[in-house]
Amino acid sequence: MTTLAILTAAGSGTRLGREIPKAFVDVGGVPMIALAARGLAASGVVDAVVITAPPGRSADMVAAVGPLSVPCDVVEGGATRQASVAAGLDRADAATDVVLVHDAARPLAPPALVERVVTAVRSGRSAVVPGLPVTDTIKRVVPDGGSPAAPGGESAQPVERVVDTLDRTALRAVQTPQGFDRELLQRAHAEGAARAAAEHLAATDDAGLVEALGVPVHMVRGDAAALKITTAHDLAVAELLLEGR
Numbered sequence: 120m121t122t123l124a125i126l127t128a129a130g131s132g133t134r135l136g137r138e139i140p141k142a143f144v145d146v147g148g149v150p151m152i153a154l155a156a157r158g159l160a161a162s163g164v165v166d167a168v169v170i171t172a173p174p175g176r177s178a179d180m181v182a183a184v185g186p187l188s189v190p191c192d193v194v195e196g197g198a199t200r201q202a203s204v205a206a207g208l209d210r211a212d213a214a215t216d217v218v219l220v221h222d223a224a225r226p227l228a229p230p231a232l233v234e235r236v237v238t239a240v241r242s243g244r245s246a247v248v249p250g251l252p253v254t255d256t257i258k259r260v261v262p263d264g265g266s267p268a269a270p271g272g273e274s275a276q277p278v279e280r281v282v283d284t285l286d287r288t289a290l291r292a293v294q295t296p297q298g299f300d301r302e303l304l305q306r307a308h309a310e311g312a313a314r315a316a317a318e319h320l321a322a323t324d325d326a327g328l329v330e331a332l333g334v335p336v337h338m339v340r341g342d343a344a345a346l347k348i349t350t351a352h353d354l355a356v357a358e359l360l361l362e363g364r
């Protein structure tokens with residue numbers, strides 16, 4: 120009974136807009152990747168970690184993580200998050216029965232959340248994601264060609280047309296870590312492998328690949344602290360959360 124956590128950190132962080140890949144960016148003076156890895160290790164339910172690094176940055180990743188209380192390996196990721204997870208999953212041996220997939224971009228995910236996901240998998244749910252109720256009203260839109268140019272020759276605002284409003288009570292915002300029976304996740308990645316090469320085809324989370332197999336995915340309560348750092352605004356929020364700890 121071994122739990123392996125795949126920590127995805129091979130992205131470039133385009134939307135954060137720093138010179139360095141996102142996982143190396145500090146939050147509260149500590150690289151995001153180190154915070155994320157420590158959170159997994161502190162849960163007490165993760166036996167080993169494998170990190171996906173940007174091409175050519177494996178040694179830098181080892182240095183950025185620093186000492187960890189569980190064994191930690193680094194592999195080079197792929198062109199998409201899905202491809203990176205698949206590369207990490209190749210390191211899961213037959214002794215591994217549970218695999219967690221977690222984003223380094225969620226460095227403040229609390230150890231209790233990690234434990235909640237693993238406990239749900241170990242109690243017989245073969246695919247488990249954390250989720251939170253959606254607070255905004257969510258509408259589906261289509262492009263609408265843009266509005267007429269404003270007087271004075273300013274460029275036109277992009278305008279979209281609302282198609283419908285979704286029932287918010289049935290929607291959840293999904294986080295990581297996501298937990299899986301190892302064999303199920305390997306089957307899901309094998310079946311969905313053709314999607315891994317291109318961003319517009321690739322699954323944005325691992326549960327999506329399991330759903331494509333027709334296998335049920337279960338949800339446990341997420342945690343606001345597990346927010347994903349995508350933009351400079353998210354980074355500022357994470358800094359404030361960390362100060363408050």
Ligand code: CTP
Nearest residue numbers: 127128129130131132133134198199203223224
């Ligand atoms: N990721 C990865 N391999 C990729 C792309 C993303 O391991 N080829 C990881 C990122 O490092 C991140 C997580 O997947 O921890 C979620 O991706 P995202 O937040 O989109 O990060 P980036 O792809 O780095 O950011 P951006 O899309 O703004 O470039």
Ligand code: MG
Nearest residue numbers: 130131132200
């Ligand atoms: Mg990305």
